[in-house]
Amino acid sequence: MAEEQVPYEQAREELIEVVRRLEQGGTTLEESLALWERGEQLATICQQWLDGARARLDAARGEVDDEETV
Known part of the structure; x- marks a missing residue:
């Protein structure tokens, strides 16, 4: 099952709210x-965004390193 296409910032804010509600109790x-x-889903979405960003940075760094060695 594919995760929702939620922007990182939106998923992060919703996750903060979920944690706040759980810590507050009364449910x-x-x-x-x-x-x-829902918190688990949101954490997965955030991790996927962060993993994707890291892969892009690593790829960009690799391109820079390759150009410097030429």
Whole structure:
């Protein structure tokens, strides 16, 4: 199943809100589980964005290194 196409900043902000709500308490077990599951989804989305950014930076660095050795 493909992850949602959510911008990194939006996923991060929503994840912060999920964590805040979980820490605050006052939700039912069912609500807490739903929040936890959403938090896991959002964390995965953020990690995919960060992994993609790192790959792009590594590729760009590789291109610069290749140009310098020529």
